[in-house]
Amino acid sequence: MIFAQRPTPPERGHRGAAHERTTDAALLRAADVSLAFPAAEGGAFEVLGDVTLTLRSGEIVALLGKSGSGKSTLLRLLAGLIEPTSGTVSYRGAPLSGPNPGAAMVFQSFALMPWLTVRENVELGLRSSALTRAARRARASEAIDAIGLDGFESAYPRELSGGMRQRVGFARAFVQHPDVLLMDEPFSALDVLTAENLRGELMTMWEAPQFPTRSICLVTHNIDEAVLLADRVVVLGGAPARVVADVQVRLPRPRDRRSPTFAATVDQLYAVLTGRDQAAPAPGASAGPLTHPLPAASVGGLAGLIEILVAHGGQTDLPDLADELAFDVDDLLPIVDAARMLGLLDVEGAQAFITDTGWAWQLADIQDSKRLFARLAAAHAPLVGTIVRALEHSADGALRDEFFRDLLRRGFSGEDAQSQLDRAIDWGRYGELFDYDAGTGELVLSELAAEISAFLSEENGAAGEAG
Numbered sequence: 001m002i003f004a005q006r007p008t009p010p011e012r013g014h015r016g017a018a019h020e021r022t023t024d025a026a027l028l029r030a031a032d033v034s035l036a037f038p039a040a041e042g043g044a045f046e047v048l049g050d051v052t053l054t055l056r057s058g059e060i061v062a063l064l065g066k067s068g069s070g071k072s073t074l075l076r077l078l079a080g081l082i083e084p085t086s087g088t089v090s091y092r093g094a095p096l097s098g099p100n101p102g103a104a105m106v107f108q109s110f111a112l113m114p115w116l117t118v119r120e121n122v123e124l125g126l127r128s129s130a131l132t133r134a135a136r137r138a139r140a141s142e143a144i145d146a147i148g149l150d151g152f153e154s155a156y157p158r159e160l161s162g163g164m165r166q167r168v169g170f171a172r173a174f175v176q177h178p179d180v181l182l183m184d185e186p187f188s189a190l191d192v193l194t195a196e197n198l199r200g201e202l203m204t205m206w207e208a209p210q211f212p213t214r215s216i217c218l219v220t221h222n223i224d225e226a227v228l229l230a231d232r233v234v235v236l237g238g239a240p241a242r243v244v245a246d247v248q249v250r251l252p253r254p255r256d257r258r259s260p261t262f263a264a265t266v267d268q269l270y271a272v273l274t275g276r277d278q279a280a281p282a283p284g285a286s287a288g289p290l291t292h293p294l295p296a297a298s299v300g301g302l303a304g305l306i307e308i309l310v311a312h313g314g315q316t317d318l319p320d321l322a323d324e325l326a327f328d329v330d331d332l333l334p335i336v337d338a339a340r341m342l343g344l345l346d347v348e349g350a351q352a353f354i355t356d357t358g359w360a361w362q363l364a365d366i367q368d369s370k371r372l373f374a375r376l377a378a379a380h381a382p383l384v385g386t387i388v389r390a391l392e393h394s395a396d397g398a399l400r401d402e403f404f405r406d407l408l409r410r411g412f413s414g415e416d417a418q419s420q421l422d423r424a425i426d427w428g429r430y431g432e433l434f435d436y437d438a439g440t441g442e443l444v445l446s447e448l449a450a451e452i453s454a455f456l457s458e459e460n461g462a463a464g465e466a467g
């Protein structure tokens, strides 16, 4: 590794090995930052709410959270690529007013220019520096060697494998000798072995005394990766997102996935990600379609999860289950959240249990299971309940999908609004609460919905009297 052999670039000064360079010095700090994007139909879509995060010299911080929790948005704020709606982001004590001068980014998609060679892509990292052409070339060669791309300087991205392309992405960041390296899911587009290899190489560089970067912030949705690489795992959750946990990983490097502490830390993070404040509201809690989105799960996915739990005797450890199914946390958690939202499943720590309702759903015949699902969806899935009520109050029990899409676009981006509606239609149709004609875009109330509504209002009335 070149960074392990060459002297430190003069402008950065010398540092000790990674474990010796940990200090309390704040390199990069987001203080009480909030960020709202304009919603598709006016209004604002609040992604981050009062998030505070400090990156200190000598540490690797992983940002973990479910899909859409605002991890990439926070990383872009730290990079100075977007401005917070409120709060400040400062680098070495100075508030940012544009791209962060001390940070370089690595992207999931590699973000290479297809018409430029490897060397030219790497030199792009220095396009705004005052270095001479010769100095740029020398720095590019150093970065290319460091990441094992020597011999490929004149190749074009299309000639390279995914792993080699991401090496170019790394070299384009390293060439800047960044104080802080910001990485947005850098390994998730690579195959398992390539990703593992590149993670190992990054850690070897990080441990080398001459590696110029003092702090790394890594966005990931992979708990295992976070525990493998980070000194601290910061979990984002909620809507708008805030920091729901900040977990120290006290394991020596290189880390052993088989160590009990590794497994215990993974379990702890699973418990945070599936915790009450992370998931949908408790059944019965008041919640709306904009504040409590439907988790990304199909009815088939829900049924599959419950069946798997039944095969495990009704209870399982979620990290073990994810391993067994070769699933990422991102694949499993939305289904777990949806099952909890509907009251089919309960989670304590990293353990998931089927509830009595879950057993009843699993054991019922097809018609009864549809009825039960309809009742659960109408009562506990806010958007499904809203659609049923809106159809009931329409003149002929029918409404165009545009009506709901417009409502959702007050709180979500256009794409997210559409996926929320698709999910609600999937759930509602399965439960035969309403039908949907994709050709005309019309949602039509079914007779069952009226029956269920009457049942639910009776139930609510009884609960009100009891309360």
Ligand SMILES: Nc1ncnc2c1ncn2[C@@H]1O[C@H](COP(=O)(O)OP(=O)(O)OP(=O)(O)O)[C@@H](O)[C@H]1O
Residues within 6 Å of the ligand: 037, 038, 045, 047, 065, 066, 067, 068, 069, 070, 071, 072, 073, 074, 221, 413, 416
């Ligand atoms: N430029 C934008 N305009 C409007 N909405 C946006 C924009 N960028 C992101 N969002 C929305 O903000 C939310 C958070 O997105 P972000 O990409 O930060 O989440 P994430 O946690 O990184 O998700 P993932 O793991 O799926 O990449 C999402 O709902 C996304 O649709």
